Amino acid sequence: MNGLLSPKIMQITMKNVLLISILFLTFSVAISGATEITLNNIQKPDSAILFIVDGLGSSYFYPELTPYAIDESEISKAVTPNLTSGTRLLDIRTPNPSTGPAHSIIVTGYSGANEEIVGYSDATIYDITRQHGFVNLAVMQKGDFQNLRDEQDIILFAQNNSIDEPLITIQANKAPSGIYELMNDWKMKLPGYLDNKKGREKYSAYNKWGIDAANAVAGYMKKNHPSQKFLMTVNVGAIDSGGHNLGEDDYYLLIEDLDRDIYPLYTTAKENNIALFFTADHGMSFAAKNAKRGGHASGKYSVRQESLRIPLVIMSSNTVTGIFNGEYRQGDIAPTLLSVLDLPNSLQYSDGKPIKVKKYATIFVKADKEYSVSLWNDGKKVSESSGSELIFTGIPLNTNYTLKAVGADKTHEERLFLDSDKLLEFNSGKGLDYRGIIAIILIIVVIIGGLLIIRRIKD
């Protein structure tokens, strides 16, 4: 065997070569970056925070609303100057006021979503952000489950719902450098927040820890990875726990504490051009004033407006500030978040619509092969680019444009009224383009070649 590899080692080496070749080829076909063309001078966020307050009904702090108990008595309401500024949706509801399904609806934009659907490919906002170069980070006390955690590059989360004996864990996949260490530091800081506290004070401290940890992660990303776009999902759990365990007279005070404690995170978002989406999975209902226990998911609690109405407040450099009337649904949050980030709504199961909060419109062109695409307004060509994935952004709202896409064997022409973002998908209907065909031929050649070699080695 002098200088020669034994047949067995050779076989293993060949298998590795084979695997690597297949992976490499599949990868090079899958990767295709979108080209972005900005028509006007616009401001837009490059990252976002999706801040979910578990169990926060908008009835309890929106200035326009009044919360009632199930016995129809008026109950306490919080005063929250911070939580009501920005782009605010007055009437938005969850179709399913329970934690797991409601979180699934938020991230998929599908009103019938459950935890299983979150695991399907291209089902969530995380699949789309990842395809466009974002990292997905999360700090969650409640609302996370296996499929949701698996969508994150790194997540700091509570394994149980206990504020008295919290169990905090980190699950990491491809975290940006330094984030694991930072999250681990924050894991260690939790006892310091909770020590010598009880009742509402302890519940608030638990929330504050979650907010401060998220704020630290956002600040770290901007300082140490300034060009890395991210979507950070945050869930704070103690308002839900407080509603369930402490009762009506502490619930609204917990909301006022949140209004105070969230301020540093708002500042970080604003100063760093990070869009902030403030929402909830569901609300909370009480049987009567001073009720010691609240509920939202079952029986008489689940049908109350106080359980169904959730807040949606957006703070972003590219959204119109003020109150949006009209009826919206929890399933609209995901498409709206993608629109604000100028990402195409290619969520596979979504039945929600983007809420028209953005100051401009964006046209997404997605094709199966390369097209030369031009944009015309009033008979004049205003932009032109080519590629298979193009994003024309910064287009004035409520204008008419004609889009011409010229491909090797097909031409498309679309007249568009830009009342909101548009996604155009061109499929030549001729199956795969030449790159796909070449890739498949290469993969087959490599597989057959590899198998032949392995057989020869065996013989």
Ligand SMILES: [Zn+2]
């Ligand atoms: Zn919940």
